[in-house]
Amino acid sequence: MKNLLDLSYEELVAEVTSLGLERYRADQILDWVFNKKVNNFDEMTNLSKQHRALLKEHFSIPFLKLLDKKVSRIDGTTKFLWELEDGNTIESVMLFHPDRITACISTQVGCPVKCIFCATGMSGFVRNLTTGEIVAQILSMEREEKKKIGNVVYMGMGEPLLNYENTIKSIRILNHKKMGNIGIRRITISTVGIPDRIIQLAEEGLDVKLALSLHAPTNFKRDQLVPLNKKYSIEEILNAVKIYQKKTGNRVTIEYVLIKGMNDEISDAKKLAEILKNMKIFVNLIPVNPTAEDLKKPSRERLLAFKRILLENGIEAEIRREKGSDIEAACGQLRLKRIKSTS
Structure with missing residues (x-):
C-alpha cells in the first residue's frame, strides 16, 4: 500500500489512471486531502463507493498522531510533538505574525550534525523522514489548528540537505497549485552548509529561499559550534553559496546564533563582515x-554592538525577535524532554 502523501501530482495521476479511474479523480482526492484535510477515503463523498473501496486497497493517507502540544501565552507560538507510524517522534512549530502564519518543519528524526546549542542533536540521529512525513506535518498542523499555513521553513529537526531528495520532492508537493499551493518564495531551506547540495539546489529550478546557519566567522570557532565544519569548511560553504547566487540571483540569509563569550566578540563581528563582503546577504x-x-545569551548591549559593526561595514542585519520563549519553542526540546522522561 502506498502513502498518497509520498506521491507527486504526476505520480498520483498515473496511479489513479492505472486503476481505471478518470484523470480528474486525482484532483478530487487532492481537494479532500489538502483543502478539506480529510485523510479517510470513506468521507470523500463525490467518489463512488466502488472507487472509494478501490482506493482504500491501494493507498493510505497517514496524518500524524499528536502526542503533545504547547501554546505560548506570549505570542501564540504553537509547538507540536508528533508520533510517526514506527513510533519515532518529531516536532513542528507554528509561528504567528500579523500578516502570515509560518510553519517550521522537520526533515529527520533527530539530527547527525550535533550543533552544541541545538537540543535536536542531543537526542541523536535515527533516520530521514519520508516525503509524506514531511508533507504530513503541514496538513496535520492545519487540521489541528483549523488555520492555513502560508510560509514554510525547513528549519525544524534535522539537516534538510542531508535528506535532499525527500526535501526537494516535499517542496514541489507543497508548492503545487493542486496540492499545498504555497508560493515558492514563501518556502525557505535552512542548512548548516552541504556544499555539493547547495550547488545542486541551484540547478533545481526551484526559486526557494536559502538560509545558511553559519554561527561563526572562523573555522576554529565554527569547529567547536558545528562539528560538521570539520568536513566542510567555511570557505567551501561560502564558495558554494556564491555559485548558488550566481545561478539564481537570490539573496541568502545568514543565520548567526550569538553565544556569550564564544562568538559574540567585536572581533567576531568584524571578521564576519569581512568574509561576507560583496555577497548578496542578510x-x-x-x-x-x-x-x-x-550557553548564555549576550547582553542587549553586546547584541546591538555586534549588529552595529555589521551595518557599518555594509552588511544588512537584524536581531531576531524571540518567539515562544515560555514554551521552549526551539526544535528538539520537547522531544528531548520526552525521551529523558521515558528512558
Whole structure:
C-alpha cells in the first residue's frame, strides 16, 4: 500500500489512471486531502463507493498522531510533538505574525550534525523522514489548528540537505497549485552548509529561499559550534553559496546564533563582515536559546554592538525577535524532554 502523501501530482495521476479511474479523480482526492484535510477515503463523498473501496486497497493517507502540544501565552507560538507510524517522534512549530502564519518543519528524526546549542542533536540521529512525513506535518498542523499555513521553513529537526531528495520532492508537493499551493518564495531551506547540495539546489529550478546557519566567522570557532565544519569548511560553504547566487540571483540569509563569550566578540563581528563582503546577504542575529547551562545569551548591549559593526561595514542585519520563549519553542526540546522522561 502506498502513502498518497509520498506521491507527486504526476505520480498520483498515473496511479489513479492505472486503476481505471478518470484523470480528474486525482484532483478530487487532492481537494479532500489538502483543502478539506480529510485523510479517510470513506468521507470523500463525490467518489463512488466502488472507487472509494478501490482506493482504500491501494493507498493510505497517514496524518500524524499528536502526542503533545504547547501554546505560548506570549505570542501564540504553537509547538507540536508528533508520533510517526514506527513510533519515532518529531516536532513542528507554528509561528504567528500579523500578516502570515509560518510553519517550521522537520526533515529527520533527530539530527547527525550535533550543533552544541541545538537540543535536536542531543537526542541523536535515527533516520530521514519520508516525503509524506514531511508533507504530513503541514496538513496535520492545519487540521489541528483549523488555520492555513502560508510560509514554510525547513528549519525544524534535522539537516534538510542531508535528506535532499525527500526535501526537494516535499517542496514541489507543497508548492503545487493542486496540492499545498504555497508560493515558492514563501518556502525557505535552512542548512548548516552541504556544499555539493547547495550547488545542486541551484540547478533545481526551484526559486526557494536559502538560509545558511553559519554561527561563526572562523573555522576554529565554527569547529567547536558545528562539528560538521570539520568536513566542510567555511570557505567551501561560502564558495558554494556564491555559485548558488550566481545561478539564481537570490539573496541568502545568514543565520548567526550569538553565544556569550564564544562568538559574540567585536572581533567576531568584524571578521564576519569581512568574509561576507560583496555577497548578496542578510544576517539574522539570534540570541541563543539555552539548551545547556553553560550557553548564555549576550547582553542587549553586546547584541546591538555586534549588529552595529555589521551595518557599518555594509552588511544588512537584524536581531531576531524571540518567539515562544515560555514554551521552549526551539526544535528538539520537547522531544528531548520526552525521551529523558521515558528512558
